[in-house]
Amino acid sequence: MAPFLANYYLTYKCNSRCTYCDIPVKAENVGIKETPVEVVIENLAALKRLGVKVVDFTGGEPLIYKELPKVLKAAKKMGFFTSLANTGILYPAKAKELTGLVDDLKFSLSTTVQESYKKERGVDGYEKVVESIKLAKRLGEKPSIIATATPESIWGMESVVKLAQELGVIVLLGPVFDYCGNDLLDEAGIKELKRLAKMDNVAMNEAFTKFAADGGNQTNAPRCRAISSTIVISPDDHLLLPCYHMHDERLKITHDNGVSNLDELWRSLHVQQKRKEEGSWSFCQGCTIWCYFESSFLWPPDEYFWLNIKSKVRWASQKLKVSTKSDKEVLI
Numbered sequence: 001m002a003p004f005l006a007n008y009y010l011t012y013k014c015n016s017r018c019t020y021c022d023i024p025v026k027a028e029n030v031g032i033k034e035t036p037v038e039v040v041i042e043n044l045a046a047l048k049r050l051g052v053k054v055v056d057f058t059g060g061e062p063l064i065y066k067e068l069p070k071v072l073k074a075a076k077k078m079g080f081f082t083s084l085a086n087t088g089i090l091y092p093a094k095a096k097e098l099t100g101l102v103d104d105l106k107f108s109l110s111t112t113v114q115e116s117y118k119k120e121r122g123v124d125g126y127e128k129v130v131e132s133i134k135l136a137k138r139l140g141e142k143p144s145i146i147a148t149a150t151p152e153s154i155w156g157m158e159s160v161v162k163l164a165q166e167l168g169v170i171v172l173l174g175p176v177f178d179y180c181g182n183d184l185l186d187e188a189g190i191k192e193l194k195r196l197a198k199m200d201n202v203a204m205n206e207a208f209t210k211f212a213a214d215g216g217n218q219t220n221a222p223r224c225r226a227i228s229s230t231i232v233i234s235p236d237d238h239l240l241l242p243c244y245h246m247h248d249e250r251l252k253i254t255h256d257n258g259v260s261n262l263d264e265l266w267r268s269l270h271v272q273q274k275r276k277e278e279g280s281w282s283f284c285q286g287c288t289i290w291c292y293f294e295s296s297f298l299w300p301p302d303e304y305f306w307l308n309i310k311s312k313v314r315w316a317s318q319k320l321k322v323s324t325k326s327d328k329e330v331l332i
């Protein structure tokens with residue numbers, strides 16, 4: 001099966017410092033050189049040759065990458081479904097250039113309390129992100145809120161749901177996962193998440209919560225398909241194996257006469273052999289890093305596969321519901 005998704009890390013720089021994320025501060029990420037736009041576009045062509053359908057442009061804060069509009073235009077022209085989450089801080093300055101280029105535009109927000117926002121994300125960005133969501137709506141986008149539920153933020157998450165209802169957007173609820181010493185939700189937190197998931201304007205992937213409750217990935221019977229399903233590219237033009245969060249290998253992508261070897265690299269014997277071991281390394285025991293599981297659950301058809309489909313259907317129906325409401329009914 002060909003990989004379905006690419007997680008394209010355009011930059012590791014960020015304008016926030018979230019308590020549960022070390023991407024912008026991790027020593028090996030600091031000061032790395034970002035890839036020129038032409039080279040990023042060559043990699044997109046290679047992803048197309050590989051059969052990738054969805055490209056998630058991420059980071060760090062993807063809006064910090066200056067040539068983002070050019071990258072997105074190229075991705076759309078090649079027929080990819082584009083996805084991007086951002087903090088909303090730079091969005092007002094870039095919104096016009098980005099309009100119509102992101103199919104799944106998300107703003108990260110887990111609280112409606114200014115002080116809690118600052119405590120969690122290290123910057124004073126609450127009002128800015130709310131403004132950005134309203135602006136995106138005025139520009140005709142269909143934005144969503146992506147809310148990472150931590151043991152602290154879960155108890156104020158209902159107010160994020162209410163805000164989403166007022167703004168006429170979907171909120172995607174997801175539990176925090178561990179990759180840099182994060183505290184996870186306890187049983188009461190998971191229960192609260194499930195309660196909120198039934199509300200209007202909320203989408204939550206039930207496959208993730210079930211998978212996490214079942215203990216996550218098991219190395220003796222791996223459910224992870226990180227390499228098979230997802231191509232992970234670093235800002236300095238490497239293929240990361242097996243996943244961004246636990247990569248122990250960085251393979252340099254090369255370019256010859258305007259052609260990227262990323263597709264050949266992924267098909268190489270080395271990557272295909274490593275692929276056979278995905279999810280079986282010691283660091284994979286109990287893993288719930290959901291960035292790779294939505295695509296990992298695309299096969300085989302087990303209970304996670306069906307829960308994943310069920311959750312996608314709910315997400316699509318909630319999205320349709322909010323988009324058919326007239327803008328007069330919502331606060332923009």
Ligand SMILES: C[S@@+](CC[C@H](N)C(=O)[O-])C[C@H]1O[C@@H](n2cnc3c(N)ncnc32)[C@H](O)[C@@H]1O
Nearest residue numbers: 020021059060061085086087108146148176177
């Ligand atoms: C890595 S960020 C990149 C995009 C952008 N900087 C942002 O925060 O929206 C993408 C998403 O991952 C989420 N995230 C980061 N660390 C996480 C963790 N430990 N557990 C769950 N979600 C996490 C963020 O909240 C954000 O919504």
Ligand code: SF4
Nearest residue numbers: 014016017018021060
């Ligand atoms: S805004 Fe995104 S990339 Fe930046 S620290 Fe927070 S989660 Fe990490």
Ligand code: SF4
Nearest residue numbers: 224242243246284287
């Ligand atoms: S199980 Fe987790 S840590 Fe291991 S390869 Fe998959 S996503 Fe990465």
